[in-house]
Amino acid sequence: MVKLELDNITKYYGERRGVENINLTIEDGEYLAVLGPTGSGKTTTMYLVAGLLSPSEGRILFNGEDVTKEPSEDRNVGFVFEEYNLFPRMSAESNVLFGPIVKGLDLSDSRQVAREMFSLLNITGKELNFPDEISGGQKQRVALARAIVSNANLLVMDDPLRALDAKIREILQVELRNLVKDLSLTCIHATHDTQEAMRVADKIAVFKDGAIVQFGTPEEVYNNPVSIYVAKFLGETTELEGTILQEKNQSFLIIEDIKFEIETDLKHGTKAVALIPAELADIYTLSEREKLNYDNIIEAEIISTKCVGEFYDVDLVAFNQVIKAKELIGKNVPLTEGSKVLFATDKGDFRIFPVEEDEKDEKEI
Amino acid sequence: MPEIRLQSVTKIFGRKVEAVKDLSFIIEDGEYVSLIGPSGCGKTTTLRLLAGTIIPTHGNIYFDDKSVENLSIRDRNIGFVFQHFAIFPHLTVWENAAYGPKVKGRKKSEIDSLVEHALKAVQIDDKAELYPPSLSAPDWQKTALARVIASEAKVLLLDEPLGALDQKIRGEFQIFLRDLVKNEGLTAIHVTHDQAEALTISDKVAVMNKGRLVQLGSASDLIFTPNNIFTSFFVGESDFLESVVIKDRETFAEVRVGQSTIKVKNMGIARGKRAVVAVRREFFKVHKYEDKIETDNFLPGVVVRDQFLGLLRRVKVKLENQQIVEIKIHAKHPIRFKEHEKVKLVIDPASTRCFEYPEAGVASALEM
Secondary structure (H helix, E strand, O other): OOEEEEEEEEEEEOOOEEEEEEEEEEEEOEEEEEEEEOOOOHHHHHHHHHOOOOEEEEEEEEEEEEOOOOOOOHEEEEEEOOOOOOOOEEEEEEEHHHHHHOOOOOOHHHHHHHHHHHHHHOOOOOOOHHHHHHOOOHHHHHHHHHHOOOOEEEEEEEEOOOOOHHHHHHHHHHHHHHHHHHHOOEEEEEEOHHHHHHOOEEEEEEEEEEEEEEOHHHHHHHHHHOHHHHHHOOOOEEEEEEEEEEOOOOOEEEOOEEEEEOOOOOOOOEEEEEEEEEEOOOEEEHHHHHOOOOOEEEEEEEEEEOOOOOOOEEEEEEEEEEEEEEEEEOOOOOOOOOOOOEEEEEEHHEEEEEEEHHHHHHOOO | OOOOEEEEEEEEEEOOOEEEEEEEEEEEOOEEEEEEEEOOOOOHHHHHHHOOOOOOOOEEEEEEOEHHHOOOOHHHHHHEEEEEOOOOOOOHHHHHHHHHHHHOOOOOOHHHHHHHHHHHOOHHHOOOOOHHHHHHHHHHHHOOOOOOOHHOOOOOEEEOOOOOOOOHHHHHHHHHHHHHHHOOOOOEEEEEEHHHHHHHHEEEEEEOOOEEEEEEOOOHHHOOOOOHHHHHHHOOOOOHHHHHHHEOOOOOOEEEEEEEEEOOOOOOOOOEEEEEEEOOOOOOEEEEEEOOOOOOOOOEEEEEEEEOOOOOOOEEEEOOOEEEEEEEEEEOOOOOOOOOOEEEOOOOOOHOEEEEOOOOOOHHHOOO
16 A cells, blocks of 8 residues: 655764665565664664654655655554553553544544454453553554554554563564555564564565665575674574685685585685574484485584573584584484584575674674 | 472452462472563562562461461571662672671671672672672672672572673573572572573473463473473463364374374373364474375375574464464475475374363463
8 A cells, every 4th residue: 555665864863873874665565674773773764754753864755755744644654662652541442543533534434443453453352441451462452453543554663562571472473464464554663683573574674873784585684694793683693714715616614624615705715704593503413424415514512402492502512613503392303411413504504704894893883 | 498388379469459379389499490471470479479578368488387477578588689780889899798797787707708708609709899880780680699698598589680681691691690599509589581591590480370370390391291281382382283082092192183183192181072282383394295204193284374584484384174383394494385285294292282172262271
């Protein structure tokens, strides 16, 4: 119902930069996650799209039409905040119907829509409860219903699940995506949580210091992070330093006397940093070596292991380096401390960056 | 040193809000126990009951067989650490740690040796003369811990003690905290909303819901052998298969799920009864339907979505009975499943749990 474009948007708060030169297109019906740490410009971007702030420079377009100067109430945007922002002295239903009443929409129609929203969001029966009588998850569902009920066609959410317990968050991530897709809404959702972004979104924009550093599908961003910053932000990694060896159309990373096959365009002899996401560092027992089909297999020793729910977090030691691995709990590897195992990776598992970029990156952080 | 025993403890706030209901469990001397559960489950109330800042409406709490009715807060030998560091900002680290023994009227030489030991134990002896405002967040928490140790508390109550620390530091602090508790021979009770933290740090974890204790067990008990539907749901993620038991004689029972029959763990549900089979989402193995596999313990289904999440992949599968289950597989699983593709979901019977079907339905057992 709406295609959203941010055209060279910049926002300064006095001297302080909120965001700078943001260019972004969200297609009609697309779900975009804005991913970044605190202070990276996520909230500023959300407020600009919703019309709660005006940009210092640049234009915001809805379906090609410039809405930069239009006030928030004329943009048909539903907004959901981290802190539910419900009216404490109104029932859940009155909260939801507030928008339609203020806008002068037909109340019986709106009631009908509200009822459907309550049912869709599994909060039927809570219509007459006040916000302090329902749980955090239910409050956020009411806030969602309120955002959508007055014909919003763009849903803007600023870290909507942050205040909720992990379990509720997980459930609502799935519900949120289903809802947005069922209603064919265009949606922009800010979060600091990589798994949440990947779970809900069609596309991800990674923010750093008020600028977009990477944009793509979850898979593109995960598989090809453009910088060490992005690679590290996506999850736990092992960081190794070595030298690139180019040999017969194959690329390798040399660390001491170990030779890992990798994928890279870096020149022969370049000093490089390799990041290996912990979940891609696979562990097998020594006896399995024959049947494994990996580009790199080396022996390692387990120094610590702990079960943290869905994964075992395992620390390995090989060639004097600590390697972090995550193994799904369903896998049958005896993960006892002190045991010798095989550490297996494919060439695509290494995120390779030249060393200079690393130093520059560290300074910026 | 104390063993702590809760016996049918109920706490009602006002006239009707039952924060904790009929809670009974034992924390053994020197044990590290974490309390987890959804918000409002009663975990913080339980901690306050142990601290003595509130008293039970019914039931009793014993410290080494002494009822707390006759035990002042001071005689419980308890120390607290909260998320928001309750230390005196105008006193140095040393003075903060010395506060407890001073109030107790200890001699100067005793205070010196208690504080010295405490600061060494929490590895902050090099900052003894500093004031809290100049310290980092972890050092504030270390100061709070030093104060507990110097006061010779034997029971340590922790309420989200790592809540204000960054993710990266939390991991290191968890190990530090556990080692400290073990080295000092303390009994620790730790409330957290972070499951991974509870599973990492504790000897035992108590899962609570709606004011009740749902299960008390080690991390591996809760993950691999949950004894009820709620634990299977709350700790990690499981799928729940509604079924009917058709054979119940052997180690493995046979159950009917839709049109298929599968073997699952026999947990004493009688033949003919309805059951809920809980399977951890990581424990399913998925194959293309046409693949030859060695087992016939599988459920057929159709792929709804194969979602790549980097860390892992989540595959949603619609079973013959129209139920949708979601499984987790390795990000590099060799097959990318297409929508509408027929698959086999292989289930290892040893990894399943089989519970009685709750009268009010599975959803009722999952209510938080």
